[in-house]
Structure formats: C-alpha cells, structure tokens
Amino acid sequence: xxxxxxxxxxxxxxxxxxxxxxxxxxxxxxxxxxxxxxxxxxxxxxxxxxxxxxxxxxxxxxxxxxxxxxxxxxxxxxxxxxxxxxxxxxxxxxxxxxxxxxxxxxxxxxxxxxxxxxxxxxxxxxxxxxxxxxxxxxxxxxxxxxxxxxxxxxxxxxxxxxxxxxxxxxxxxxxxxxxxxxxxxxxxxxxxxxxxxxxxxxxxx
Numbered sequence: 001x002x003x004x005x006x007x008x009x010x011x012x013x014x015x016x017x018x019x020x021x022x023x024x025x026x027x028x029x030x031x032x033x034x035x036x037x038x039x040x041x042x043x044x045x046x047x048x049x050x051x052x053x054x055x056x057x058x059x060x061x062x063x064x065x066x067x068x069x070x071x072x073x074x075x076x077x078x079x080x081x082x083x084x085x086x087x088x089x090x091x092x093x094x095x096x097x098x099x100x101x102x103x104x105x106x107x108x109x110x111x112x113x114x115x116x117x118x119x120x121x122x123x124x125x126x127x128x129x130x131x132x133x134x135x136x137x138x139x140x141x142x143x144x145x146x147x148x149x150x151x152x153x154x155x156x157x158x159x160x161x162x163x164x165x166x167x168x169x170x171x172x173x174x175x176x177x178x179x180x181x182x183x184x185x186x187x188x189x190x191x192x193x194x195x196x197x198x199x200x201x202x203x204x205x
Contacts, residue, residue, distance in 0.1 A: 037178035066119030
C-alpha cells in the first residue's frame, strides 16, 4: 500500500518533500498534485521506474509520456528551443501547458517519440515544482486516471482508490478539479495547438 503524506499546497514542508525525493531516488513511483490534476510520475532517468508507470497506466510503449521541468532554463537542456518558442514559453510558464519540442541527446530514449520529440511542462504548483527542483531531474508526468471517461479524480482518496496498491507514495495537497493541460507544438515557428485544455491560448494563435 502507498504511503500517504499531506503536504501544504501553498508552502510545501521541506522535510516532507525530502521524503518524496528519497522515494524517487531509489526508483519509486509517486502520485502528486499539479496545476491541472493529480499525476503519476518518477525520475525520467530511472528506466525501471518509467517502465513501471507504463504498466500502471496500461499504456502502449509507442506512446511516450511527457515530463516536467523546474524552469524554462531547465527546459532548454532537454528540448531544442528556438527564439520564438522561448518568447512564448517565457510569457506563459509556469502554467497548464505541455509544449512539444525536438528532444536533445540528454533525454532517455524511452521518453522520446519516433520523431525524437518530447512533451515538456513547467507546472504552476508549489509542491510539484519543489519536488522537481529538489530531485534535480525532470519528473515523468501522466494523469492519475486510467481512462478519459472515468469519474474525475479530484482528491487523494480518489487517487488511493485507483493506484494505492501500485505506487509508493501519494501526496495529499487537497482537492484539485481535474482539467487537462493545453498541448502546443513548437516544432516550427508557428505554434500548433494539438489539444485545447486549461489555460489561455490567445498568445499562441
């Protein structure tokens, strides 16, 4: 059964964040809050943990997960960022957006599409950002849901019901009304909106 830790969503307690980091560093899988919904993740550089998330989500191997970075500076280490892409991301991050970019050689193969692209987020949630910053590596990001049409997962209790026996830690940061991130391709100069979700899209049109 997963351990459940209650972390303040506005002012995360460092000692509790450290517990999450310890689990991630030893190849664990955690459920955590984001600015869009509760998520499931692990250190993207731990291939065993990444494969475990694939099993938990029942996801085909040819559909790589996106991942989260701590800052825009961090993103450029893992994705090729042109001038226009940088300007757009600087204006909108942190926020509820997933940006599709060409991956750099640093990104593990298991996180790349066949076209060598990646989906990267910088979430606007203090707990999430604290975990990524403290770990020092990006964290895999996928929704704590199994199917698009199932009942909304809004609380730690909902997450525990679905994944409590499959993950190592669940972070309780209160209720989150789930809404998917907006997915935007920045592979060319002209942004392409691939999925409309949470967040203002006017600057990408």
